[in-house]
Amino acid sequence: MRHETEWSEQNRLYLTAALGTVRARLEGGTAPECVAAGMRPAPAIEALAELFGLSEFERQVLLLCAGVEFDSEFAAAVGAGGPTFSLALGKLEQPHWSALAAESPLRYWRLIEVSSEGSLTRSRLRVAERVLHYLAGLQTMDRELSPLVEAIEDAPRLSGTHCETARRIASLLRDAPPKYPVIHLAGTEARAKQAVAAQAAAALGLELFLLRAADLPASPADRETVVRLWEREAILRRAALLIEMDEMEPGTPRRAVAPLLDATQGVLFASTREPLPALRRSIARFDVMPPAATEQLENWRDVLGEAAAARMDGELDAVAAQFRVTREQMEEAAAEYRAAQLAVTPASLWGICRRRTRVKLDDLAQRIESAAGWDDLVLPEAQKATLRRIAVHLRHRYRVYEAWGFAARSGRGLGIHALFAGASGTGKTMAAEVLARELDLDLYRIDLSAVVSKYIGETEKNLRRLFDEADGSGAILLFDEADALFGKRSEVHDSHDRYANLEISYLLQRMESYRGLAILTTNMKNALDTAFLRRLRFVVEFPFPDQQQRREIWRRMFPAATPLHEVDFERLAQLGVAGGSIRNIALEAAFQAAGESAPVGMRHLLEAARAECGKLERPLAAAETGGWV
Numbered sequence: 001m002r003h004e005t006e007w008s009e010q011n012r013l014y015l016t017a018a019l020g021t022v023r024a025r026l027e028g029g030t031a032p033e034c035v036a037a038g039m040r041p042a043p044a045i046e047a048l049a050e051l052f053g054l055s056e057f058e059r060q061v062l063l064l065c066a067g068v069e070f071d072s073e074f075a076a077a078v079g080a081g082g083p084t085f086s087l088a089l090g091k092l093e094q095p096h097w098s099a100l101a102a103e104s105p106l107r108y109w110r111l112i113e114v115s116s117e118g119s120l121t122r123s124r125l126r127v128a129e130r131v132l133h134y135l136a137g138l139q140t141m142d143r144e145l146s147p148l149v150e151a152i153e154d155a156p157r158l159s160g161t162h163c164e165t166a167r168r169i170a171s172l173l174r175d176a177p178p179k180y181p182v183i184h185l186a187g188t189e190a191r192a193k194q195a196v197a198a199q200a201a202a203a204l205g206l207e208l209f210l211l212r213a214a215d216l217p218a219s220p221a222d223r224e225t226v227v228r229l230w231e232r233e234a235i236l237r238r239a240a241l242l243i244e245m246d247e248m249e250p251g252t253p254r255r256a257v258a259p260l261l262d263a264t265q266g267v268l269f270a271s272t273r274e275p276l277p278a279l280r281r282s283i284a285r286f287d288v289m290p291p292a293a294t295e296q297l298e299n300w301r302d303v304l305g306e307a308a309a310a311r312m313d314g315e316l317d318a319v320a321a322q323f324r325v326t327r328e329q330m331e332e333a334a335a336e337y338r339a340a341q342l343a344v345t346p347a348s349l350w351g352i353c354r355r356r357t358r359v360k361l362d363d364l365a366q367r368i369e370s371a372a373g374w375d376d377l378v379l380p381e382a383q384k385a386t387l388r389r390i391a392v393h394l395r396h397r398y399r400v401y402e403a404w405g406f407a408a409r410s411g412r413g414l415g416i417h418a419l420f421a422g423a424s425g426t427g428k429t430m431a432a433e434v435l436a437r438e439l440d441l442d443l444y445r446i447d448l449s450a451v452v453s454k455y456i457g458e459t460e461k462n463l464r465r466l467f468d469e470a471d472g473s474g475a476i477l478l479f480d481e482a483d484a485l486f487g488k489r490s491e492v493h494d495s496h497d498r499y500a501n502l503e504i505s506y507l508l509q510r511m512e513s514y515r516g517l518a519i520l521t522t523n524m525k526n527a528l529d530t531a532f533l534r535r536l537r538f539v540v541e542f543p544f545p546d547q548q549q550r551r552e553i554w555r556r557m558f559p560a561a562t563p564l565h566e567v568d569f570e571r572l573a574q575l576g577v578a579g580g581s582i583r584n585i586a587l588e589a590a591f592q593a594a595g596e597s598a599p600v601g602m603r604h605l606l607e608a609a610r611a612e613c614g615k616l617e618r619p620l621a622a623a624e625t626g627g628w629v
Contacts, residue, residue: 007039011137014043019067019074022060026077026091044135051235052105060092061085061099065112065127066135086121109232130232139237145229148215152198152208152242157327159299161291166196170203172284173267182261183269184276187288188468190246192326196288197269201240206267209233213245213257220259227263240267245274273468274461290324290472293402299327303334315349321398322441323353324472324515332356350440357473358442364466365444365477368429370436377427377434378545378552378579386540387431390418391438393537394517415514419482419533421525422542425580428521431540432478435517442475460506467510474516482520482528508535547573550582557586563599568627571602575609575624585612602628 041047049059064083067074078087089095098104100120106112111131115124127135130142141149158166169183183200185193194210201208211230217223230241241264245257258277261270270276276283291299297320301309309316325333333352340347358367377384393416401407401414420428429445436443451462470477511518512535520536522528533539545553551573558564577585586600588608593600606628613620 007041008137010039011043014039015045015070015135018043018045018063019071022063022067022092023071023074023077025060025093026064026087044137048111048131048134048236052109052111054105055094055096055099057088057092057094057096058099058104058106061088061106061125062111062127062131064088064092065125066132069127069132070136081122082124082126084122084125088125089121108228109235110228111232130229130236134236142229142233144225145233148226149209149211149230149233149241152194152210157331158192158195158199159291159295159327161295162192162196162288162327163199165286165288166199166203169196169200169284169286173200173204179281180265180267181282181284182276182279183267184283184285185242185269185271185288186273186285188273188471189288189290189326190244190271191328192290193269193271193288194242194244195328196286197240197242197271200269201267204240204267205238207237207239208242208269209239210242210244213243213260216257216260223260224263227260231265234266240269242269242271245270245272273464290326292407293321293398296320296324299330300334303327303330304337308338312349317398319349319353321402322350322474323357324474325353325357329356354440354442354473358475361442361444361466361469361473361475364469365446368433368436368443368445368478370433370443372430372433373437374434376556377430378549378556379427379431380543380549383540383542386538387435390416390517390538391435394435394439394441397515415512415518416516416538417511417514417518417536418520418538418540419525419528419536420519420521420540420542421523423523423544423578425578425582426542426544427579428542429478429480430579431542432476432519432521436476439476441516442473443478444470444475445478445480463507463510467514471515476516477514477518479518479520482522508532544578550575550577553579553582554586557582558590558600562590563593565599565601567600567602567605571627572605574626577609577612581612581616585609588612 042050045059045063048054048062054062061083064078064087068078068083075082081087085100088099089097099106102108107114110128113126113128114120115126117123128142130140133140173180173183183197185197187193194208198208216226233239234241243257243261243264258279261268261276262280290296297317300316300320304312304316333349333356336352337347337349340352361367374384377387379387397414397416407414420431422428432443435441446466451459451466466477525533525541551569554569554572558567575582575585585605585608588611589600589604592604592607606625609625610620
């Protein structure tokens with residue numbers, strides 16, 4: 001602080017002397033001597049002249065404009081017309097006409113502003129406010145930039161993998177000048193990318209500032225102004241810029257950002273989930289993803305402390321394997337966990353992470369509250385055994401992939417994906433609910449109408465966003481009626497057919513790399529591409545229930561609190577409908593009985609069965625309901 005105070009005073013004295021030199025030339029007197037011996041850093045006017053390559057004449061023009069702002073006597077010496085190029089050319093030393101050119105440092109970097117009145121030489125000149133503050137020794141953001149640009153001062157602590165990424169970026173940039181590549185930070189975690197960019201910039205001695213692409217002005221001319229002002233700012237304070245494109249609206253054309261990326265010189269980071277648009281300058285891509293499970297476990301132990309981690313009796317291993325979170329998210333979850341331990345019914349760390357990682361996914365898909373258990377599922381033993389195998393794969397994937405080394409051998413095919421095939425109402429969605437409840441995971445149904453788009457490329461973007469958001473929690477994704485999206489690949493007749501095949505290929509790749517469980521349901525297994533079927537790990541056939549299975553479904557359909565009157569489950573099983581229809585019939589009969597303030601009886605069930613079969617346009621045979629009433 002003392003050194004800053006001393007420099008400020010020395011800079012004031014030096015600036016006063018420099019202004020006195022220009023004033024003496026205006027008045028024809030003797031110029032005082034400017035002495036800067038021992039000043040570290042150099043006086044602001046000399047630093048600025050060196051940074052922007054000002055000639056001696058251009059330096060004097062800048063002082064001429066600054067003098068009328070700092071000193072009323074200096075303004076009197078200039079005269080009522082104020083500083084002009086004409087005055088500078090006639091009074092200052094070493095004048096040259098090129099100082100008036102649009103590409104000269106004074107005008108290109110907008111160190112001075114030229115009024116639009118009159119000829120160029122007679123137009124009034126004014127020093128830019130940001131430059132005036134700099135000459136006085138103050139670092140303030142330009143007023144036009146301050147609404148758009150903010151300093152990144154509280155970047156979260158980085159994990160080991162992210163630290164290494166920041167080190168590699170800094171090493172690349174250190175060897176790159178003067179033509180820096182755009183550093184593309186790819187991944188889903190915006191805060192982690194900010195932290196990586198901040199650490200890389202700090203290693204180069206640069207401040208980091210953030211500009212959100214969604215806040216950019218719409219006009220190309222205004223965007224050009226932002227570029228020029230930022231470049232001046234970056235030079236004045238040795239700064240780097242992070243342009244964040246993660247939260248741009250889906251319809252916003254990223255091509256509009258390309259000129260900004262190309263025009264902005266210096267150290268530039270671009271944060272986006274999508275590929276960057278084509279640029280004239282080179283691009284260096286770095287993936288910033290949540291750390292692997294082994295590193296996650298180390299980070300959790302560091303955040304919670306060894307004593308707390310030891311008391312969790314294995315839960316921490318499961319949390320590290322299941323949830324992919326940043327260091328900042330860990331610290332927030334750990335703080336909530338410590339507070340929760342003081343409650344009457346303390347929350348588990350698993351539950352806290354599950355709730356925190358689902359936030360953005362709730363906007364993209366429908367979350368299903370899983371209430372069904374194994375006892376509610378009426379299936380042949382072979383199908384139940386396959387479902388239990390799926391649960392085993394999910395529960396123990398950390399041990400097999402990480403501890404036993406399968407992930408290190410090959411990163412391909414580690415995703416867990418299954419096809420549930422069968423007619424409507426045979427229990428496909430219920431089976432997904434059973435798995436979600438068994439594993440204490442969120443289950444999301446994907447609305448294909450919201451994912452599939454007729455516009456080329458949009459379906460792929462929607463799928464990328466969906467899988468990126470789901471990856472943090474490893475939630476179970478349920479694609480209903482998947483044949484609509486994953487049907488047999490079409491013969492290529494035009495560009496739309498070709499892109500449809502690319503979408504399917506992209507989806508297969510994302511499913512194989514997705515760390516959670518992706519379930520596809522279909523009523524028409526034969527409609528699926530055979531190459532696609534070969535790449536699925538599990539295929540579960542949901543058969544139409546036979547009479548014995550229908551009897552079991554009927555027995556389990558009514559809650560214990562439901563009043564029943566002489567309900568014959570053997571006769572109900574005669575009705576050849578699937579479990580989904582049985583549920584609809586039972587529910588409709590319950591409402592009819594409730595309306596009569598009576599227990600549910602066979603008469604109510606018969607009326608409900610007629611309504612359900614009428615809805616399905618299915619005839620109700622007398623043999624199916626014989627003896628019901």
